[in-house]
Amino acid sequence: GSWADQAGGVFLTVPARVSGMGVVEADEEALARLCAPGSAARDALCNGLKEVREEYGGCNVDETNLLPMGTVLSQRLEKGLRSLLKADAVIILAGAGMSVSSGIPDLGDFATQFPELVQRGRKNIFQCSSHEHFTSDPASAWGFFQERALGYWGAEPSADYCWLLKVVDSRPYFVVTSNLDGMFTRAGFAPDRLAEIHGTLLDVQCCSPNCGGVRRETLNFFEDLPICPNRRVVTPAERVPTCSRCGSPERIATELAVDGYFQDDHVLEGRRRWEHFQHTVPEGAKLCILELGCGIQMPKLRFLGESVSNIHRLRAAHSTAPDEMAPVTYMRINTHHYDMINHPDNIPLPLPVSEVFQAWSCLS
């Protein structure tokens, strides 16, 4: 009945020497000594637990089973890798954290990074992507997106993408990503096994409703835009892209801003590919869901992973043939907000994607 029971467990972390690949390579022996029976640190932990119990009532805590975080992580990494390698099909859900190692960092604090946009009344990336921005101030909107497109396409897919493709390529897999950087295609993942749910930065549409569809541009399109570098605006302003059919301003066809003007043909095609993939996964197939660097700001991919795992587990519960291997292993790899619904086959890995992949490539 206590908060700790409801949470399904509590992690107590202790400082440790961290080296090399980070926590994965933490000094296991030192950590084990730290938590050994009779050690001062262990006594402190147990006293802490006692206080928690006294304050909050009977927590279900077992002092004999204190594991150093490094050991917990090692066990999770090993179980996760086994499931990934043995799965009949792999579902990859990728957010911004997947591309960090390719040199595409989180935008960070918008006001510090883009003071000239704040001066023009844009406070975040959603406002920058809006229909209103492209129609009322297209020189600034295209200035912002030219910089993004050149930066994203100037970056190459990291070793993480190559390793992942090598691991999944011989089996059915599908990638659903919210990233706009086109990295999966550029890394060699099959276009028919990919859904880019927000489109990419190269997708362009007319701002007028129902005037044609979405086309995928090349990087030349962005390189040819004349930008005043210090101000991040198209100069002269009449050089902003306009529709060849009706002359209206054009815009990036991404769904970052939900404003009712977004043409979603390309996104719907991706969704159809995803639906088709789900129908091709045979009943009883063992799934591995890899959620990679998906934050909580736009939690669509988290919801997707949770719903797919729930449905597949429910189906498996009704099947008559019990199996040693779990029907779904669901891994969440993210440096923050990594908590998952408590389930033996949900594996939260509170690490950067590249550290997990490096550890796995050493283990496999």
Ligand SMILES: [Zn+2]
């Ligand atoms: Zn048009």
